[in-house]
Amino acid sequence: MTDPTDPAGENEAKRLEAGRLLFAKECQFVAGAATEDMLPELDLTEVAFAGRSNVGKSSLVNALTNRNTLARTSNTPGRTQQINFFNLGDQLHLVDLPGHGYAKASKQKIGIWTELVNNYLRGRSTLRRVLLLIDARHGLKVTDREVMDMLDVAAVSYQIILTKVDKSNQSDVKSLTQKIEAELAKRPAAHPETMLTSSVKGIGIEALRAELASLAEEVG
Ligand SMILES: Nc1nc2c(ncn2[C@@H]2O[C@H](COP(=O)(O)OP(=O)(O)OP(=O)(O)O)[C@@H](O)[C@H]2O)c(=O)[nH]1
Numbered sequence: 344m345t346d347p348t349d350p351a352g353e354n355e356a357k358r359l360e361a362g363r364l365l366f367a368k369e370c371q372f373v374a375g376a377a378t379e380d381m382l383p384e385l386d387l388t389e390v391a392f393a394g395r396s397n398v399g400k401s402s403l404v405n406a407l408t409n410r411n412t413l414a415r416t417s418n419t420p421g422r423t424q425q426i427n428f429f430n431l432g433d434q435l436h437l438v439d440l441p442g443h444g445y446a447k448a449s450k451q452k453i454g455i456w457t458e459l460v461n462n463y464l465r466g467r468s469t470l471r472r473v474l475l476l477i478d479a480r481h482g483l484k485v486t487d488r489e490v491m492d493m494l495d496v497a498a499v500s501y502q503i504i505l506t507k508v509d510k511s512n513q514s515d516v517k518s519l520t521q522k523i524e525a526e527l528a529k530r531p532a533a534h535p536e537t538m539l540t541s542s543v544k545g546i547g548i549e550a551l552r553a554e555l556a557s558l559a560e561e562v563g
Pocket residue numbers: 394395396397398399400401402403415416417418419420421422423424440441442443446506507508509510540541542543544
């Protein structure tokens with residue numbers, strides 16, 4: 344759709360180029376924190392990938408950075424068991440979180456991860472935005488709304504990212520997006536627009552790179 348404030352699409356082209364440039368930079372694993380005292384220094388702007396187990400957080404980090412094995416992925420919910428930090432070109436930390444909610448792990452382990460993740464999300468001063476990933480087939484679940492409530496209370500900015508859109512038909516994805524936007528509109532703060540992605544098909548990846556580049560640039 345043509346943006347009336349950018350009829351020739353020049354700003355959009357610039358945004359996409361900034362995304363391409365940022366994500367062409369080297370991306371390196373920095374730290375895996377299983378406890379709060381293992382979190383790295385507060386030296387870079389951070390964007391965190393949150394959401395239920397198996398929603399595709401680690402896959403999205405890999406798709407964005409164009410690396411198959413940077414973040415480990417699996418069919419089994421509960422693959423990521425610590426907070427993994429990746430340094431992208433010394434400009435941004437991409438933060439891959441363990442899943443909220445159901446995972447094939449013990450109750451005790453899930454409790455420990457949930458507390459670690461929630462404390463990170465609520466209390467990290469360099470955390471610029473949380474990408475809350477939602478499986479496009481399933482929509483918002485109780486645990487997602489709990490995370491949204493927590494972030495609203497903590498005044499942390501979050502953006503809904505629908506994942507695995509390759510597995511749904513377009514009209515279902517469209518109506519889910521509208522439903523989510525309507526729900527977001529009732530919440531206390533404004534939230535960036537919901538984005539649609541598929542790590543497998545590469546859908547929405549360029550657009551999300553551009554979005555994250557704009558966050559990396561806004562430091563200061
Ligand atoms: N079809 C399809 N499958 C996907 C997509 N993204 C991820 N998957 C698959 O979904 C499964 C889970 O992906 P992960 O990236 O490990 O999910 P996660 O959210 O990191 O999971 P946890 O670390 O367990 O919380 C894997 O089998 C992926 O191959 C996608 O866009 N499309």
